[in-house]
């Protein structure tokens with residue numbers, strides 16, 4: 001699915017050496033622990049906001065870090081325990097195995113602290129992010145995620161360990177939000193000061209962050225999963241955020257707090273695509289297990305399972321009246337379902353031949369827009385089951401599609417595997433704007 005070589009070149013310099021507290025352990029503690037263990041909120045009488053405090057026991061009086069002895073270190077014991085009531089971080093997913101192992105190895109190898117001032121705030125001992133994100137990209141990076149701000153004048157796109165923010169009118173780069181997942185695979189921008197960023201590293205980690213684009217240091221990690229988060233949607237009113245991915249889980253959060261509302265495992269394989277209904281009541285999921293589902297957004301109850309696709313389902317969308325769900329698969333078939341989970345009469349269509357349906361959106365009424373593996377973006381009349389026209393034609397697969405109804409008509413924003421972003425208007429053959437969404441290109 002991804003062009004791995006580009007990423008490998010960039011990672012090659014990382015190397016495996018002695019564990020660095022300041023570079024590897026401290027950032028993890030800051031993301032996952034300091035929120036509840038600091039001056040104004042010392043849960044369990046324990047603080048983790050300076051090295052000195054980290055080493056001092058809390059209410060339990062058990063040593064948090066005993067050099068060379070992870071099993072006797074309360075800090076390690078509590079992140080590694082299988083007892084969910086005791087486990088840290090409290091009320092959240094367990095840390096990914098890789099991170100638990102990192103802390104174990106750090107303590108086992110002597111818990112060395114490469115910090116000059118042990119009284120300094122933990123945040124200040126973390127060196128500035130190593131230059132993971134190149135100033136200019138060696139080659140265009142595939143566009144795997146897009147989000148428009150609520151006003152519609154700024155566009156966020158996926159970068160390497162960063163989110164890039166562009167002026168939607170001109171394609172001018174406005175900001176780079178660093179410190180993000182290596183691969184950014186889904187974006188949502190439900191409110192002015194709130195962007196959600198999802199992604200990870202395949203087979204290793206999945207992350208979702210809430211970040212204020214104007215103040216990128218204000219960020220909160222909502223998810224640490226075992227594998228990539230592949231899809232994410234915000235409700236139309238911006239109050240809920242749902243995500244799903246390669247751990248087959250769907251998680252739903254309240255916004256702006258980021259509090260977990262529910263979490264379920266609706267599918268037997270990866271969740272590839274998600275949609276929110278216009279009325280905000282339902283979430284649809286597309287999965288590699290060849291089904292799509294409709295879930296009650298408030299409770300996390302599964303309302304309907306759509307079975308019948310013969311290949312992995314990649315994309316889903318709701319009809320404008322929130323009644324029907326459409327799902328698109330690897331072999332180019334789109335199926336239209338009613339709320340009970342039944343296929344509608346004349347409910348299958350194949351507008352783009354055998355090309356995988358990677359993304360869909362509704363322009364108006366029965367006018368569906370589809371994006372496919374061959375680069376075609378089509379406008380399809382769902383009721384009449386026929387292609388009305390070609391919106392655009394990219395040179396490579398179209399990974400993401402945003403359909404935005406604005407005063408001046410419908411805008412279709414697409415992100416291509418070759419790194420290009422295009423903004424089209426429904427009735428115009430030429431794009432309103434096209435640019436390569438990689439700095440330096």
Ligand code: HEC
Pocket residue numbers: 029032033034035036037043044045046057058059060061062064074075078079085086088089090091095
């Ligand atoms: C959401 C809040 C929250 C987060 C996040 C959190 N903790 Fe805790 N922590 C608590 C609470 C509450 C206690 C008190 C014991 C209990 O209720 O289980 C505690 C207790 C502890 C203790 C025992 C202190 C003592 O001596 O009694 C340690 C050690 C600890 N946490 C480490 C961590 C680490 C390491 C992380 C990050 C991986 C973390 N905590 C994240 C809430 C949190």
